[in-house]
Amino acid sequence: MISVTDARKTYGDFVALDGVSIDIPSGSLTALLGPSGSGKSTLLRSIAGLEGLDGGVVSIAGVDVTHQPPQKRGIGFVFQHYAAFKHMTVRDNVAFGLTIRKRPKAEVRKKVDDLLEIVGLDGFQHRYPSQLSGGQRQRMALARALAVDPQVLLLDEPFGALDAKVRADLRRWLRRLHDEVHVTTVLVTHDQEEALDVADRIAVLNQGRIEQVGDPVSLYEKPANDFVMSFLGSVARLGGQLVRPHDIVLERDRAAAFEADARTPGSPGVVTATVERVVRLGFEVRVELRADSGERFAAQVTRAEADRQQFGPGETVHARATRPADATEVDPALAI
C-alpha cells in the first residue's frame, strides 16, 4: 500500500499540492486524473522521490520513505517520453536495473528475455531505441521498470505521446498486464476515458487537492461535485443543474414531457428548447439545442428515438432529465 498524508508542495507562488492525502491499496490500478496543473504529476513524482515535498509524509508498504532517494524506494517509473537510454540496446535498457544490482549474467539474460516476451518485444533485443516506434519504446520502458521487481509501478502520462489507436491498444494491454502481474500501479492521466478504461480506482485532482476518490462507476454515477461531474464524462446544463446528455429525453409533446417529469422527483424540470443541429454519431445521435433562456446544451438520444421523432433544425422540443440531478449530492463514503 502507498500512503500519502498531507502532502504539500509549492513552486514559487504556484501551489502544486495543497495538503493531499490518499491511500492506494496494494494490487490496485489507481489513476490520478485531473487537468494540467492539478498536481497529479507532482503527486506521482513525490511518491517516486523525484520531487521533494515541502511537507507531509509518503510511505510505501508501511515504510516512511519521505526522505529516501528514488533508488531506495523500490519503485518502477515510466515517463511520458519514454526516457529510453538511447546509447543502449533494448536488452541493455531492460537489464539496466539488474546490472546495477550486479545480478549474475545468466539470470539477467533470462529475466530480460522473459520480460521482452511479456511486452511483445521478443526478437528486438539488439535494436536501439531509435529503431523502435513510440509504442514499442514505451513497452520497453515498462519492461525496464518491471525488471527490478518494484513494489509499486508509477506511470506518468505513459500514453500521452502516442497516437489514439496505439494509445487505446496499449492501455488495454496494460490492463491485462496488471491482471497478470498484480503490482500496485499508479497512473497519471488527463484523459478521463483512459482513466475509466484501465483503472479500478480513480482519484480526481484539481488545483492541488483531491476532489474525490472512488471506483469508476461511483465517480461517474455519484460525483461529489460539479468539477468531478464535468471532468468525468460530458455534461449538459439543464434548468441550472448538471445532467448527463444521455439522461436527457426530448419530447415533441409538451404535455407528455410535463407528465413524465412529474414522476421524477428532484428533476431540474422541463426546458423548452429549439433544435439547432442534429449530429449522427454511429449508433447514437447528438441533438444540439438552445433553451428559451438562451443557454446551449446537447442531448444524446438513441438512433431509434431520433428516427421515431424526426428532429430537425429550428423545431421546438421539450427536454427533461430521466434521473434526479444528483450532481451535488455528496455520499459521505466517497467524499474526501
Place this chain on the structure above:
Amino acid sequence: MRTSRGTTLALRSVALVYLVGLLAVPIGVILWRTFEPGVGAFVASVQTPAAISALNLSLLIVAIVVPLNVLFGVVTAIALARWKVPFRGVVQAVVDLPFAVSPIVVGVSLIMLWGVTGWFGGLESATGVKVIFGLPGMVIATIFVTLPFVVREVEPVLHEIGTEQEQAASTLGASGWQTFWRITVPAIRWGLTYGVVLTVARALGEFGAVIMVSSGFPGVSQTLTLLVHSRYIDDHNTYGAYAAATLLMGLALVTLLGMTLLDRKRSTR
C-alpha cells in the same frame, strides 16, 4: 527562396575565390615550398634537436591541457545546465572571455600575475618553481585560451538530452556516480569529443599568449609555433620555418581527420 542562375553562379564564385585565395593558396604555397627541395630536406629539417624538442613540448602541453580542460569543462557544463548557479550570466560570460580577449593580452596579464614582481611572484622565490618563462606558464596560458571549447560543446548536449534518462536511471537504483558514468557520459561523448578536438587544435596552434610567457630558447622552451616564428624571424631560416609549419599543419590535419572519422561513425549510428 529561389535564386536566379546568375546569382547562384556569382555567389558560388565569390565563395570559391574566398576559400581558394585566403585558405588554399597560402597553405598550398607552404606545402610546395616545403617539398620543393625533396622529402629528404623536409625530414632533415624537422629532425633537428630544436624541432624534435618543439614537437615534444607542444605535445606535452596538449597532454596536460586536454585532461584538465575535460575535467573543468564537464563539471562547468553540468553546473550550468543542471544546477542552480548564482550569477549564471556572469559565469557564462567568464567562460566565453577567452573568445573575446586577445591571446597576447592573456600573456601580458599572466606575467603581471605570476612574474617575479607580480602578485604571485613570491611563489617562484619561495619554491623555485618557474611559472613565467617555464612550462607552467605556457600550460596556464594555453588553458586560458582553450577553456571555453569543452564547456561550449558539452553544455548544449546536456540541455538537449534533458534529465529524464538520468531520473530513469535513479528510479532503477543507480547511484549518482553510476548514473554519471553509465548515462550522462555516453550521452555527451560526441560533444566532449568535438570539444577535445577543438582544444587540441587550438593548443597546438596557440602563439600569442605562449610567446609572452616562454623563454623561447630553441631546444628548451619553444613550442612548434614558436619554432616557426624564431626560424623565420631570428634565424632567417625561411625553409626551416616552412618545414616546421608543415609539421604543425600535419598535426592539425590528423586531428581534423580523426574528428571527421568520428563524425562519420556518429552519423551511421
